[in-house]
Amino acid sequence: MLSAEEKQRYARQMWLPEIGEQGQEKLAASRVLIAGLGGLGSLSAMYLAAAGVGALRIADKDVVSLSDLNRQILYTEADLGRIKTGAAAERLHALNGSCRIEPFQVDICEMAAKLIKGCDLVIDATDNVDARRALNRAAVGRGIPMVHGGIDGFSGTVTVIVPGKSACFECLFPDRGMAPGPRDIPALGPVVGIVASVQSTEALKLLLTVGTPMTDQLLMIKADSGDFHTVRTRRNPNCALCASL
Secondary structure (H helix, E strand, O other), rough: OOOOOHHHOOOHHHHHOOOHHHHHHHHHHHEEEEOOOOOOHHHHHHHHHHHHHOEEEEEEEEEEEEEHHOOOOOHHHHOOOOOHHHHHHHHHHHHOOEEEEEEOOOOOHHHHHHHHHHOOOOEOOOOOOHHHHHHHHHHHHHHOEEEEEEEEEEEEEEEOOOOOOOHHHHOOOOOOOOOOOOOOOEOOHHHHHHHHHHHHHHHHHHHHHHOOOOEEEEEEEEEOOOOOEEEEOOOOOOOOOOOOO
16 A cells, blocks of 8 residues: 555656556565666666665666766766765665665676566666676576667667567577677767666556557667667577577
8 A cells, every 4th residue: 555655756657547556556566676877777776766666676886987977867976986886775765765775786797697586677777798698598587577778879779578578688689609899888968868768668667567568679769860760670489598488
């Protein structure tokens, strides 16, 4: 049951007939893994905490640096040098004290399977292919939906992966044993915000089981030209990871 304070806090979204009180209770009972607390993850965490998701498991191994602040608006100058999970947990608790924050300062590639356990959904906000593949393996293995997002300068992408029902990350980007080397990815704050907003919306739709999830399609965002379009995708029947599902 929602308290009087919760009904007031979430009133605007509960006016939506797709949500209402029952939907808000469903959000309160949910746990989401935010994998990566950079631009996409920090913004997605703020949106989901504000929306009333009951528990957020946040994972990252880095500390806040000055070059993060153009887009990772969860942090401030006072957080420079702090562990991201600690600073994020503090800020998210201040935003919504009823949201349970579970911080993990770990390498996501190594801990993906453990991090995902007990979660209802994963937001892939990582910035490297190895972490994305590790999360995809864990999500497919446990049958947990994942919302993937990526950015590169003025460009961004979003897709939703529902194991056994849609293409997984491996279907879209097969591992051919030639992963690109690490590089500094250019990032414009508002473009990061667009992608994180779409990811958060898709996450809430999945948790609430409303609307049509963005499965089997890859949203392509070109903010420099204002072009938003989707590319249809499909499961690979010979996918090394999900073909047997």
